Amino acid sequence: AATKKYQFDVQVSNVSRLCHAKPIVTVNGQFPGPTIYAREGDRVIINVSNHAQYNMSIHWHGLKQYANGWADGPAYITQCPIKTGSSYVYDFNVTGQRGTLWWHAHILWLRATVYGAIVILPQQGTPYPFPKPDSEQVLVFGEWWHGDVEEIVKQGNAMGLPPNMSDAHTINGKPGPLFPCSEKHTFAMEVEQGKKYLLRIANAALNDELFFAVAGHNMTVVEIDAVYTKPFTTSAILIAPGQTTNVLVYANRAPGRYFMAVRPFQDVPIPVDNKTATAIFQYKGIPNTVLPSLPQLPSPNDTAFALTYNKKLRSLNTPNFPANVPLKVDRNIFITIGLGKSVCPTCINGTRLSASLNNITFVMPQTGLLQAHYQKMKGVFTPDFPDRPPKAFNYTGAPLTANLFTSHGTRLSKIAFNSTVELVIQDTNLLSVESHPFHLHGYNFFVVGTGIGNFDPAKDPANYNLVDPPERNTVGVPTGGWSAIRFRADNPGVWFFHCHLELHTGWGLKTAFVVENGPGKNQAVRPPPNDLPPC
Numbered sequence: 115a116a117t118k119k120y121q122f123d124v125q126v127s128n129v130s131r132l133c134h135a136k137p138i139v140t141v142n143g144q145f146p147g148p149t150i151y152a153r154e155g156d157r158v159i160i161n162v163s164n165h166a167q168y169n170m171s172i173h174w175h176g177l178k179q180y181a182n183g184w185a186d187g188p189a190y191i192t193q194c195p196i197k198t199g200s201s202y203v204y205d206f207n208v209t210g211q212r213g214t215l216w217w218h219a220h221i222l223w224l225r226a227t228v229y230g231a232i233v234i235l236p237q238q239g240t241p242y243p244f245p246k247p248d249s250e251q252v253l254v255f256g257e258w259w260h261g262d263v264e265e266i267v268k269q270g271n272a273m274g275l276p277p278n279m280s281d282a283h284t285i286n287g288k289p290g291p292l293f294p295c296s297e298k299h300t301f302a303m304e305v306e307q308g309k310k311y312l313l314r315i316a317n318a319a320l321n322d323e324l325f326f327a328v329a330g331h332n333m334t335v336v337e338i339d340a341v342y343t344k345p346f347t348t349s350a351i352l353i354a355p356g357q358t359t360n361v362l363v364y365a366n367r368a369p370g371r372y373f374m375a376v377r378p379f380q381d382v383p384i385p386v387d388n389k390t391a392t393a394i395f396q397y398k399g400i401p402n403t404v405l406p407s408l409p410q411l412p413s414p415n416d417t418a419f420a421l422t423y424n425k426k427l428r429s430l431n432t433p434n435f436p437a438n439v440p441l442k443v444d445r446n447i448f449i450t451i452g453l454g455k456s457v458c459p460t461c462i463n464g465t466r467l468s469a470s471l472n473n474i475t476f477v478m479p480q481t482g483l484l485q486a487h488y489q490k491m492k493g494v495f496t497p498d499f500p501d502r503p504p505k506a507f508n509y510t511g512a513p514l515t516a517n518l519f520t521s522h523g524t525r526l527s528k529i530a531f532n533s534t535v536e537l538v539i540q541d542t543n544l545l546s547v548e549s550h551p552f553h554l555h556g557y558n559f560f561v562v563g564t565g566i567g568n569f570d571p572a573k574d575p576a577n578y579n580l581v582d583p584p585e586r587n588t589v590g591v592p593t594g595g596w597s598a599i600r601f602r603a604d605n606p607g608v609w610f611f612h613c614h615l616e617l618h619t620g621w622g623l624k625t626a627f628v629v630e631n632g633p634g635k636n637q638a639v640r641p642p643p644n645d646l647p648p649c
């Protein structure tokens with residue numbers, strides 16, 4: 115195993131898109147930021163130096179960080195922010211994982227521009243469990259805003275309303291020629307006829323689940339969230355913010371120029387967002403004057419496509435890559451996702467939108483929760499997040515509009531080391547149903563079941579897939595439905611659990627799990643590094 119070292123200089127750079135230049139926060143002046151390359155088993159050391167006027171923290175999304183939450187990154191959860199003019203070293207081992215993941219700022223909405231890919235190759239000499247690609251390409255999807263994102267969010271908060279939506283989607287930071295002034299901001303990938311390509315795709319968009327397709331070419335899905343899957347062929351993929359997907363594409367069509375395109379999946383279209391970002395799949399030797407053709411993407415409200423697509427995702431589950439699904443459950447947790455209101459004296463209408471889990475809007479602490487847990491500090495959080503909502507109701511019936519006020523607290527769920535947990539995440543029709551990509555830090559989990567309507571504990575578990583369910587770190591809970599996930603709590607620490615739509619995270623759709631230390635020598639949270647930023 116090797117040690118890979120990176121220097122990340124967080125700085126402000128001028129970037130121009132859609133006919134305007136504006137200062138944005140970048141890493142090393144690059145947008146998107148640099149790709150991190152490592153092999154399974156490597157140690158990765160990244161020195162983050164913050165030269166921007168914002169506090170910063172960076173999260174390595176999907177890396178498990180065993181007993182080492184200090185390197186996980188979410189601000190006020192596992193560390194205090196890296197202040198302007200200071201540095202912090204993220205030092206971690208990549209153990210038992212290989213595939214595509216990504217990194218992003220984990221404070222305010224700064225991940226709008228501060229993100230990049232992580233490519234973890236298998237150990238030297240270990241082949242992929244699918245046909246070897248001739249070449250590989252990272253594609254990171256994002257969003258672009260004309261204005262200063264932090265300002266837009268502040269205004270939205272003051273009005274108690276969501277901020278306006280982004281002005282473009284992007285592929286590797288570029289919106290493509292369907293947007294104004296964007297001909298020169300078009301990502302192109304050159305391919306040779308007869309060759310196979312592995313596309314390593316990450317969705318870094320702030321608030322949009324996205325469909326992706328390549329005109330004229332099918333894709334074979336081989337991995338999601340850095341876990342191999344049973345390969346299947348599809349004309350389009352669906353990817354939620356936080357998720358990653360690897361697909362194989364054969365350049366086996368008439369040489370030409372083909373668009374690759376992304377557009378939101380929105381089965382609850384408020385507001386409607388049908389912007390299409392494009393990049394080019396360009397056969398070698400074809401002149402740029404040939405017009406590309408657009409792929410057929412599922413229509414924005416194609417819920418049926420989404421459900422069928424997600425059902426096709428299965429763990430590879432071979433002797434080399436077994437799916438170790440917990441069959442016996444020690445702890446059952448049921449969490450409702452709600453949209454409600456909070457009193458807000460400074461807001462224009464006196465209330466603001468608030469999101470909640472089991473009716474609790476998460477209040478961000480002033481100090482890092484992992485530190486508070488490690489040092490047994492009092493008064494930072496309470497370990498009493500309930501395993502059930504305060505009262506049962508018809509979760510997905512007619513929209514509930516009365517008494518929508520949420521309770522508030524920094525309440526965490528405490529989990530015994532090595533216990534097996536089943537967590538059912540239930541969408542509700544408080545104000546409105548909506549789909550939510552839920553991400554758990556520090557773990558992968560198995561998505562054993564999913565359904566539309568109210569979860570029925572008497573019937574639904576009988577239909578679980580306990581053989582080869584998809585294993586991932588971010589699950590799209592369907593609109594007006596539920597997802598059941600299982601994991602073994604073998605990673606001690608404090609692990610953030612939140613909706614990966616930035617809008618909802620900001621409204622409090624989050625909590626954290628405190629996984630207690632185990633009895634073994636390596637089963638306890640390690641001591642913090644000396645340069646851990648103070649609050």
Ligand code: C2O
Nearest residue numbers: 175188356553610
């Ligand atoms: Cu990619 Cu806590 O997030």
